Amino acid sequence: MSNRDKLKQLVIDVFLLDETEFRFDLRRTEIDTWDSLGVVSLAVGVHETFGYHPTPEEATALAGVDDVIALLAARGIALDA
Amino acid sequence: MPDAPPVLPWADVDALASRPDTVVWASPRARRALESAWPTATWLDAAGPAAAAAPAASTPIATVIAIGAGAFLDRVKLGWRERAPDAALVAVPTLWGSGAEASPVAVWTEGGKKQFRLDQALRPTAVAYHPGFAATVSPDQARAACGDVWAHAVEGFLSPLAGDALRTELAALIGELLVLPPASDARWFEVGGRAAALQARASVGLVHGLAHVLEPALARPDLGHARLCALFLAPVLRWSARTSGVWRELTERFGVDATAVEVMAARLSEPTVLTSLAPAVEAHWRAVLRDPCTRTSSVLVRPDSLAALTAAMAPAAGGPS
Numbered sequence: 001m002s003n004r005d006k007l008k009q010l011v012i013d014v015f016l017l018d019e020t021e022f023r024f025d026l027r028r029t030e031i032d033t034w035d036s037l038g039v040v041s042l043a044v045g046v047h048e049t050f051g052y053h054p055t056p057e058e059a060t061a062l063a064g065v066d067d068v069i070a071l072l073a074a075r076g077i078a079l080d081a
Numbered sequence: 082m083p084d085a086p087p088v089l090p091w092a093d094v095d096a097l098a099s100r101p102d103t104v105v106w107a108s109p110r111a112r113r114a115l116e117s118a119w120p121t122a123t124w125l126d127a128a129g130p131a132a133a134a135a136p137a138a139s140t141p142i143a144t145v146i147a148i149g150a151g152a153f154l155d156r157v158k159l160g161w162r163e164r165a166p167d168a169a170l171v172a173v174p175t176l177w178g179s180g181a182e183a184s185p186v187a188v189w190t191e192g193g194k195k196q197f198r199l200d201q202a203l204r205p206t207a208v209a210y211h212p213g214f215a216a217t218v219s220p221d222q223a224r225a226a227c228g229d230v231w232a233h234a235v236e237g238f239l240s241p242l243a244g245d246a247l248r249t250e251l252a253a254l255i256g257e258l259l260v261l262p263p264a265s266d267a268r269w270f271e272v273g274g275r276a277a278a279l280q281a282r283a284s285v286g287l288v289h290g291l292a293h294v295l296e297p298a299l300a301r302p303d304l305g306h307a308r309l310c311a312l313f314l315a316p317v318l319r320w321s322a323r324t325s326g327v328w329r330e331l332t333e334r335f336g337v338d339a340t341a342v343e344v345m346a347a348r349l350s351e352p353t354v355l356t357s358l359a360p361a362v363e364a365h366w367r368a369v370l371r372d373p374c375t376r377t378s379s380v381l382v383r384p385d386s387l388a389a390l391t392a393a394m395a396p397a398a399g400g401p402s
Contacts, residue, residue, distance in 0.1 A: 013383040016370060037376040040284075044241050045381040048325055 003050070004079045007072075010049050011065055014041045027064040042068070050077050085183040085278035088271070089171060089209040097144050097171065098122045104142055104165070106157050108149035111175050114213070115148070142168045147205070151179025151306075155187040158203045172205035175214040176222065177269040178229030178307045180277015182208045188293075188306075195293040197373075199281070208274055212267035221308075223265040228311020228349040230273040232288045234258060235314065235342065237280030239321075239331060239379035247282050252335035254279065259341050263349055287321075287382055287390075288313045290375030294368045295361055312355050315346035319393040325380040352396040359391045 001009075012022055015033040028034045034042075043059040046052060046068065052075045054062075062068055069079055097103050098119040106125040107115065116124070125145075142165035147157035154172050158181065161170050172182035181187070185204040188197045218226065237243060238251040257272055292309035322328045332339035362369070366387050369375055375382050 013385075014381065016367075016384070033371075037373055040241055041376050041378075041381060044379070048381055 002080070003072075003077065006049050007065070007068065007079060010042075010045045011068075014038060014045050024065050024069070028062065046072075050075075052077060085275055086172070086205050086208045089207045091209060091211055094146060094171060094173065094209045094211075095119070098146060100144070102141060102143040103146060104144075105146045105148065106161075107147070108153045108175065110217070111148035111173070111214075114217075141165075144169045144171060146171045146173065148173040148175060150174065150176040151181040152189075154179070154181035154205075155189060158187045158205065159189070159198070162202065169206040171207045171209055173209050173211060174270060174274070175211075176218055176226055177273035178226035178310075180230075180233060180274050180280075183274035184277040184281045186277075186281055190297050193297045195297060210267070210270040212270075215265050215267040215270070218265045220264060223269075224263050224349060225305070225308035225311045226273070227261075227263040227269060228314055229307035230269060230276045231258060231342075231346065231349060232292075232310035232314050233273075233276040233280040233285065235318070235346075236285040236288055236379075237276070237283050238335070238337070239286065239327065240280070240283035240377060241379055242377060243283035247279060248331065248335050251276075251279055252337045255337050255342065259338065259345065263345065284377035285374045286317070286378035287369075287375050287380075288317045290369050290372035290378070290382070291317070291362065293372050293374060294365050295358070298365050298368070299361060311349040312351060312358070315343070315350040316355065316390065316393040318343055318346050320386070320390045321380045323393070324386070324389065327379050355394050356396060359394055362391060362394070363387060 008022055008024075011017065011026070012019060015031050015038055017031070031038070039059050039062070042062065043054045046054055050072055052072065054071060058071060062071065072079065095118070098105055099121050101123070104123045104125050105119065112124060145157070145161050145165055145168050147154055147161070147170060149157070151174070154174065157170070157172070161168070174182045182205055185201045186197055186199050187203050188195060190196070234251055234255050238248055238255065243251070254272065254275060261268055261272065288310055291313045292306050295309055296304065296306050318328065329339065331337070332342070366384070370382060370384060
């Protein structure tokens with residue numbers, strides 16, 4: 001599975017989305033379950049999936065899927081890998 | 082913020098109970114146990130403040146002594162400030178496990194779902210323990226209550242919201258729990274209160290997510306919160322260890338004897354009952370995924386985690402790795 005597919009599956013699983021609801025430009029404001037608990041789950045999931053554990057500040061600042069992509073890229077984790 | 086309220090010696094509680102500005106709000110069992118020892122105490126009806134006969138209006142209430150098991154103490158915590166907003170609350174548990182006597186959390190069932198409130202104002206002012214209540218706990222109740230304490234300690238230790246300082250405290254507490262028998266013993270009162278107070282600084286996880294969903298869904302008097310925690314701790318640890326390295330990593334880093342904890346968790350569980358619950362877990366899995374406790378699990382609980390979890394619930398599931 002590519003990193004792109006891993007991220008898609010992670011977001012679907014963390015926020016309990018239907019596959020058809022997923023977009024790479026989804027914003028936090030569009031997802032009801034991306035609340036404070038979702039922030040925690042997403043941080044745990046990013047760590048499990050990509051091996052990088054976001055700090056609480058980083059996890060809280062994520063405002064959309066593109067921010068997760070940027071965070072991973074800044075840690076050398078490319079999505080096209 | 083203190084982790085747990087101060088512990089009052091029982092002699093102080095005796096003295097408080099005889100004061101005219103103290104009211105005692107006790108479960109029927111606790112009242113029967115103490116009524117003769119406290120002949121001058123003012124007793125509130127167990128049903129709550131609405132049904133209570135108020136003390137004389139000229140005597141403001143300075144202290145409420147609440148005595149009962151976790152659900153009862155939670156009810157008092159939610160109603161005490163309404164009844165006597167300026168009074169101190171001394172909580173006396175008659176059963177260990179929930180830690181209601183020490184935590185700022187209250188849990189109740191509403192509309193078939195577990196609700197909870199975390200509010201520092203709910204934390205009792207002081208706690209007191211009466212070792213005599215331990216003798217009234219049956220072996221089955223004791224095992225379930227021990228499972229509740231263990232679930233608080235282990236899930237708090239693993240919580241993604243716990244920092245190193247909290248994990249160090251919980252690792253030490255886990256060491257203390259390992260030397261206690263999973264049976265009726267008055268020492269469980271104090272460690273149980275401490276486990277609940279410490280986990281309230283972080284979060285719990287999937288064990289509590291399962292218990293919070295299944296208890297109201299099953300509505301079986303024999304499957305209360307504590308027993309469900311005792312049942313699910315072992316399979317959740319097995320599943321966690323097979324899914325993620327977090328259990329091994331944290332236990333090694335903080336000096337927790339992982340194998341001893343796994344053996345204890347297995348002693349607390351009941352394999353036959355656990356297997357019988359697999360269909361209920363499957364039926365309510367979506368609700369488990371949405372439970373707030375599940376969402377702060379140390380291992381991400383995904384929709385497709387169900388198969389691995391139910392495999393870990395099977396009698397032949399064995400050890401965690």
